[in-house]
Amino acid sequence: MFTGIVEELGTVAAIEEQGDAIRLTIRATTVLEDAGLGDSIAVNGCCLTVAERTEDTWTADVMQETLDKTSLACIAPGDRVNLERAVTAHTRLGGHIVQGHVDGVGHVVRRSPSEHWEVVEIALPPELARYLVDKGSITVDGISLTVVEAGAESFTVSLIPETLARTTLGFRQPGDRVNLETDVIAKYVEKLLGGRAS
Structure with missing residues (x-):
């Protein structure tokens, strides 16, 4: 489980194609401070497992299912990625409950800057x-x-300078793909109330 509070921007160091999977190596510092083999680290919101590590890199195996359902299929060496370690019992829950299980891929529609923040509109799959x-x-x-306005085909978020400076949303442009995970509590409530609304 994660909180959605990005700890650092890492850099994709290498991608090894394996046919129906890739081995993804990322250069980082903060998330490696206490990371061991088998630990979970979220990469642009995708929960991945540390399979190898060095002093300044870590490697994860990314299966075809993840490549099919997330924007990780589009990354390349040199790309910057958001990184967050899994929470511990002593972690502050600064964001919300995030599983690291991507529900779908959206894309940036437009950016509207203002003096102290920026509103970003993101298209999402209708479901x-x-x-x-x-x-x-x-x-x-x-x-x-936090969603500012929720629509049938897109939503908006307001980004403060800290978010713009410390995450990939500071440089994502219209057309760029982004991973989306909706609130897990909403999905459980829907199931408990009898399934999907028609």
């Missing part, structure tokens, strides 16, 4: 729209954000 509400939570590339 995810029912889980979003104004002032609810959404995870975009692993970043816990």
Whole structure:
């Protein structure tokens, strides 16, 4: 489990193609301070497992299912990625409950800068729209954000300077793909109330 509070921007160091999978190596510092083999680290919101590590890199095996369902299929060496270690019992829950299980891929529609913040509109798959509400939570590339306006085909978020400086949303442009994870509590409530709304 994660909180959606990005700890650092890592850099993709290498990608080894394996046919139906890739081995992804990422250069980092903060998330490696106490990371061991088998630990979970979220990469742009995707929960991956540390399979190898050196002093300044770690490697994960990314299966075809993950490549099919996330934007990790589009990354390349040199790309910057959001990184967050899994929570511990002593971690502050600064964002919201994030599983690291991507529900779908959206894309940036537009950016509207202002003096002290920036509003970003993101398109989402229609089947995810029912889980979003104004002032609810959404995870975009692993970043816990508050929805400003929730629509049937897109939603908006307001980004403060800290988020713009410390995450990939500071440089994502219209058309760029982003991983989306909706609030797990909304999905459980829907199931408990009898399934999907028609």
